[in-house]
Amino acid sequence: MSNAEAVAKKFRERDIFGRWLLSFPALFVIFIAAVGPLFVMLLYSFMVKGDYGDVKYWQFSGDGWFSVFFQRDIFDDTVSVADAHLLILWRSIRLAAMTTVLTLFFGFPTAYFIATRPEGKRELWLFLITIPFWTNILIRTFAIQETIRNEGVFNTVLMKLGIISSPIQIMFTDTAVLLGMVYVYLPLMVLPVYASLEKLDFRLVEAGYDLYAPRLQVLWRIILPLTKPGIIAGSILVFIPAIGAYVTPRVLGGGKNMMLGNLIELQFGQGRNWPLGAALSITLMIIVTVALLFYVRNASKSGAGHGH
C-alpha cells in the first residue's frame, strides 16, 4: 500500500518536472527576452555614466534620473528644470495622441467601408490596406519627404497652378511628423477596427434605424459602443509605437522637432549618457503604461454606463 503511494508520488513529481520542461520555451522568452532586458535598463539608469559612453559598472548614482527632469549649469552649478526634455516629452505625448485620434478619424470609415463590402471582396480591400507594410518604413518616410518638401510635388503643383507664390514650409514641422505618423500607422488602426466591425451584427444597426435613430445617432449609440474593443486595440497599437517613434520624426522633423525616441538615441550615441538614456526609456514606458491604464479603464467604464 505505502509502496504504491511512493510510486504514485514519484510519478507525480516526474509529471510536474515534465510540465515545467514543456513550458521552458515560453519562460525563456518571457524572462530572457522581455523581463531581463528591462531589468538591465533599470540597472543602467542607476549607474554612473562612463566617459566615452557605456556605464561604470556597479557604481550607482541618481544622476541619470536627476537629469531626466533637471539640468545643472556647467559654470555656476545652479539647478534648473530641464525644459528641453519636458518639451520633447510633451511633444511626444501630444503628437502620439493626435496620431491616434487622426488614424481613428480616417481609419474608422475605411474599416467600415471594407466591412460592408460583399464577403468575397473584403479580402481584396484588406490586401490593399496592407500593401504599404511591404515597403520599408524608411522608404515610405522618404517618399513623404519627397512629396512635401519645398521643391516637392505638393508645392510644385500648387505653385504651377498659381494658388501659392512661394512654397509652404511643411518639412521640419510638427505637421510633417504628424502627417508621416498618421500615414505609417493607419493600417494598425484599420485592421483591429475592421475585425470588430466585421463581427458587428448589422441587424442591430437596422434595429436602430427602425427605432427612429438617424444615421449619426446609430453610429454614436450603437456602432461605436459595439466596436469599442477594436477601437481600443487600434488606439493601443497606434499610440505605443507613435510615442516612441524614431524614424519619422528623424526624417520629417529634423533635429529641431525631436521626439522621445530621438532623445533616447541621442543619449546612447553622441550624448554618451547611457544612464540618462536608460532613465528616459523607462520614463517612456511608465507614460505608456499609465496612459493605457487610464484609457482602457475610461473606455470600458463609459461603455458600461452608456445611455445612463
Place this chain on the structure above:
Amino acid sequence: MASVASAIDARGVSKVFRGAGQDEVRALDHVSVAIRENEFFTLLGPSGCGKTTLLRLIAGFDFPTEGEILLYGDDIAMLPPYKRPVNTVFQNYALFPHMTVAQNIGFGLEMLGKPKDEIAGRVAEMLRLVRMEELKDRRTSQISGGQQQRVALARALAPRPKVLLLDEPLSALDYKLRKDMQIELKRLQHETGITFIFVTHDQEEALTMSDRIAVMSKGRILQIGSPRDIYERPAERFVANFIGETNMLKGKLGKVSKDLADVTLHAGPKLKATVPETLPASGEVTVVIRPEHARIAPGGKTAGLLKGELENIVFFGTDTHFHVKLNDGSPFIVRQQNASSEAPGLSIGSQVSIAVAENSARVLKD
C-alpha cells in the same frame, strides 16, 4: 378618405435584387395587399417566397423596385426607416447588447426626443405589459430567449407604432414557449389595438393567431382570407398543400350550379364539391378533401363510397390517422378522433370504405 384608408396598402409592389453578374432575383412580383386597421395579418409561405422582403419594404430596410406602399393613405415606400411610424420585432430580436432591458425599451422614445419622465413612465408601462418589471436592469445577455422575446416586443411597442411588424419572432423558441407566446401575442395585440403584420412559415401558427392570412409563394400572393377560408376553401394546389394535411383526388367535372359542382372521382364515386370563381377549362379537376372530413368503416360493400385497402394506422394521442390505398392506387388519409367507444375494429390489410362529409370537398382552380 383617412377613415377608410387601410393601415397598410401595398399596390403593385415588386422588388428585384441584382446579383453579382447578370442574374436578377425577383423577390416580389406585383404584390398588392390591403391590411386593415387593428388587424392581426399574417404573411405565410415557405422560405424564399418573398414574405420577409415585403416586411422589409414596409419597415423601410429595402425600397421597392416598383409600386407604392401606403400607410393610412400616405406613400411611405421611399422614406428611411427612422421616419416611418412602424416598428419591427426581429427574428433574432436584435436587442442592443450594450444596454439594459429598460434602456432597450426606452431607446425608440429617446430617439424621438421624448422628455425623460415620459420615457420612464412609458418604459415602466411596457415592462408591466410584458411582465418583465423585475429584470429591467439586466443586460440582455443575462436573460432567457423567451424573456428576450418579450423585451423585443416591448421595445417595438413602446413608441406606439401605427403598425407592428413581426419577422418570425417565435421561430427561435422551443415548442412549449412558442405556444405560450402565441397566446401572449394575441393578448398584446388586443390590449394595444395596434395593427400586427406577422411573418411566418409555420401554418399552424398562422391559423391559430391571425385574423387574415396571405399565402405567398415565389414572390406572389396566392390567396388572402380568414384562417377558415384558407383552410377549408383553398384556391390553389399550393395553398391546399401548404396548409394542413390534405387528400387530393382527380376527377371529372360534371354539372355546376352556383357554387356547387358534381365531380366524378376516378377512384369511383360521385360527390358534390364547392367550386372557386374560376374553373379549369378542361373539365379535368383536382378535388381536395381534408382528412378529418372523412370517416372510415370496415368492409367494401356499400355503394357510393371510396374503397380501398388499409395500409397503416398511426396513433397521435388525440386522434388516429388511417392511411388507405384507394382502388385506383391514389393514397388517402382519414383522421378520426379517439373518442372512447368509437374505435373501429380495423386491421392493416383489410378492405375499408370511406365516407366524405357533405359539401366538404373543394375543387381547385389549377
